Amino acid sequence: MFDLLPEFWTPVLPVAEVENAPVAIEVAGERLVLFQNLKGEIGTLLDRCPHRSAALSLGRVSENGCLACPYHGWEFDRDGACTRVPFNNPADLKLSQLSAVGLPTRVIAGLVWIFTGKGNAPEPQLPDSLMKSQESYFIHHEIWNAHWTRVVENAMDYVHVPFVHRNSFGGEIGKSAIEAGSFAEFQITQREQSVEVFNNFHNIESGFLLEWHQPNLVVLKFDEIGMPVRVHLFAIPIDRHQTRYLNAIELLNPHAAGMMNEFIAPIVEDRVVIESQKGEIPPTNGECNVPTDRATLIFRCWYHQTIASKRVSI
Numbered sequence: 001m002f003d004l005l006p007e008f009w010t011p012v013l014p015v016a017e018v019e020n021a022p023v024a025i026e027v028a029g030e031r032l033v034l035f036q037n038l039k040g041e042i043g044t045l046l047d048r049c050p051h052r053s054a055a056l057s058l059g060r061v062s063e064n065g066c067l068a069c070p071y072h073g074w075e076f077d078r079d080g081a082c083t084r085v086p087f088n089n090p091a092d093l094k095l096s097q098l099s100a101v102g103l104p105t106r107v108i109a110g111l112v113w114i115f116t117g118k119g120n121a122p123e124p125q126l127p128d129s130l131m132k133s134q135e136s137y138f139i140h141h142e143i144w145n146a147h148w149t150r151v152v153e154n155a156m157d158y159v160h161v162p163f164v165h166r167n168s169f170g171g172e173i174g175k176s177a178i179e180a181g182s183f184a185e186f187q188i189t190q191r192e193q194s195v196e197v198f199n200n201f202h203n204i205e206s207g208f209l210l211e212w213h214q215p216n217l218v219v220l221k222f223d224e225i226g227m228p229v230r231v232h233l234f235a236i237p238i239d240r241h242q243t244r245y246l247n248a249i250e251l252l253n254p255h256a257a258g259m260m261n262e263f264i265a266p267i268v269e270d271r272v273v274i275e276s277q278k279g280e281i282p283p284t285n286g287e288c289n290v291p292t293d294r295a296t297l298i299f300r301c302w303y304h305q306t307i308a309s310k311r312v313s314i
């Protein structure tokens with residue numbers, strides 16, 4: 001289950017998109033259904049009824065706040081427990097044996113998060129900048145035709161900026177760095193579940209901080225007109241060929257919402273290039289590597305040791 005991203009917490013959609021109607025979504029090769037019960041709590045189930053395998057996402061949320069299957073109307077609560085089987089005498093049933101598969105689900109930073117594993121989920125370990133209320137974030141998401149590892153790597157890669165973004169925010173700094181004959185420098189700090197990278201060019205005023213957090217989050221940290229900005233980039237695998245690129249930008253000032261398009265517009269510049277790469281990132285001895293690939297090679301090493309080497313087949 002979830003071979004592309006097993007045993008991790010990951011966001012899947014903005015909570016604002018999961019209202020009363022069930023929402024079908026694919027994450028890491030698994031079809032899921034998200035729905036909200038009467039208390040406003042979100043549940044995530046595998047999108048497969050335990051009775052005859054119909055898609056639960058075709059059903060509806062019942063008067064009890066349970067998800068009712070479209071085929072024979074069995075109902076399930078947000079943990080997957082079966083609460084009703086129409087036209088059968090309850091005395092003849094063992095409801096505990098009729099459960100759908102539920103996944104641990106949380107709402108954090110205006111996003112629905114799931115744990116892609118069985119059994120008890122550990123507490124999610126997230127940066128402080130994701131611990132604010134839902135209103136504190138501007139959220140944008142779109143689907144890229146790329147493997148999720150290529151998308152994470154792109155977000156960690158400093159020296160693409162003058163080239164991919166030469167017609168937007170990368171143009172000026174790229175021109176200065178090329179004219180000055182600059183070399184890129186990296187100060188890398190590795191932590192248990194994250195890596196901090198300070199990037200700059202050695203002989204001009206430049207630089208910004210990024211953090212990669214296992215497995216699929218990159219936080220970009222910089223100042224914009226004197227305000228600190230935190231851009232959270234998530235690469236959420238849909239399947240081997242598609243990734244949901246989700247941006248959650250912390251609004252440090254209520255007036256900052258109007259500036260968000262400035263951060264979203266250049267995404268298409270990355271997307272065109274990343275969609276031209278085929279397949280997952282190779283191991284660290286694949287493709288050609290140079291010193292400016294130091295940060296992304298840390299991610300490649302982790303990915304192949306932690307995920308790629310353990311999967312049965314994808």
Ligand code: FES
Nearest residue numbers: 049051052069072
């Ligand atoms: Fe879902 Fe029969 S298939 S109730």
Ligand code: FE
Nearest residue numbers: 161164165270
């Ligand atoms: Fe980019």
